[in-house]
Amino acid sequence: MKSLVSPDRSAFGTARGEGASGSSSRAARGAQARYGNAFLQERLRAQAGEQEGDSLDAEQEEAPTEAAGLSTPAPGFASGDGDAPATPEHADRDNAGPGAEAGAGPSPSAAGSGATGRAAPAGSAAPVIEFSNVAPDAASQSRFDRSVVGIGERINFSCAESGGTWAATGGAGAETDLLYEWQAPGAPGRYTISYTIGERVGRTVITVLAPASISARKLNDAGFGAGTQGAGMELQLTMNPTTVSFAEAEWLEDAGPGIVSGYFTRFPASAVAHRPNPAWTPMGGDNAAVVDNASFGGWGTPWAEGTWVWSIPNRYRVAGLGAGTVFTTSTQAMAIHGPSGASTVSKLGQSSSRSPG
Structure with a gap:
């Protein structure tokens, strides 16, 4: 098979699975x-x-x-970076x-x-x-x-x-x-x-x-333009147990490689790696201040069957203190289901599916 030149990085989309900072009033x-x-x-x-x-x-x-033998398609994006957190x-x-x-x-x-x-x-x-x-x-x-x-x-x-x-x-x-x-x-x-x-x-x-696990609730599905490949969702994360308060604690996802098959093997490792939000995010007084964006899209034709998975270590720490401690690993899985470009993303028990049409 013909060897492919790595596409320019600016042509890639993103993969999101990070949390963004929640509001915290000292x-x-x-x-x-x-x-x-x-x-x-x-x-x-x-x-x-x-x-x-x-x-x-x-x-x-x-x-x-x-x-946690076709012509070269245009690369898209996948995301696990978070947006503004919910107040609780x-x-x-x-x-x-x-x-x-x-x-x-x-x-x-x-x-x-x-x-x-x-x-x-x-x-x-x-x-x-x-x-x-x-x-x-x-x-x-x-x-x-x-x-x-x-x-x-x-x-x-x-x-x-x-x-x-x-x-x-x-x-x-x-x-x-x-x-x-x-x-x-x-x-x-x-x-x-x-x-x-x-x-x-x-x-x-x-x-x-200490935090022991993370549960998630889907807030909404992500929108994409007609004819564009993609699927995504916003998740509100809860740090468990909820019998105590993590108002003084923060959360962070670690970066890591992507595990790919099929369609996604045509792209370099840098295009499918997990690049999370580098900023620590407050967990909130009710342990539910983190909103996570799990999505991928914009990957070009010709589409084919393929999967893409991130295994994501999650850390906690007392606000502002130290490098944190890994307490659980979550999986974000993304898939294109063949030539139609129909796609699904799943994370923490929640999922979102969409077709380009």
Whole structure:
């Protein structure tokens, strides 16, 4: 067979499978933190008043435990780059002592709900730690109140007793007013937050989860001109699990080669490689801020049967920190179904088909 000269790169179309940046308001996060701070400070003032009127017998009460032979046709495009993103319990509280360490599994006995969480003291004299998640917005405060959180999530801890020292086995924390403001680390595991007054120590355990999978919902099919080969769709991606918030996390697809057969073997590897959006994209407070464009088109006649597949590693990270961690691999598959030019693209359980006519 006659050897083909690689067509000029500018004549190619694109292949899309990337996500674009979602809107993320740091100012809104600051307002959420202030909401949580005011809420906890009011509780602390009320609790302090109760303690002043309590008898010594009250000190002996136990705190409750809550728990991826023809003439040369004109090359087209395929895309996985994303467009503008859409806008969009369980508890594990443990005051049971120094056995709680980062990396252990979650406690099966924990349970709890409400706007704040109270951890049971390690003995009747242990300081009582309270906490409240800084939810993506005030309206969802109760939904996001739990001791199982996503990477990068923020929690405000407090204790009615002053004069103590806060510590954590992971993540980043800082004391502000009456609060210990803590951000979960980028690595999943169990992390202990402690408050020490003299020899008395109160502890609570937070379980941190990382993204584990991606699910997709098709928003619409892509449009192409009459007589033009192509198929495509926009997908709204959800980072799972949705029982935690990845408001402080970002997502990225890795580049990689295309695996081709039939019609697409006539083109150089550079024409069929996956070139995703190089920018990290916020996952959003509801874990669904990423919109992905999966499409290909503009490939010239004569059409013939052929397939083209990308296997795409997906990464997560806490916003702005590090190179990220691969957590799942998705597949984008594209096909031309013969001389008619009828085409199909599929990704993450969704698909779109179209004929050139």
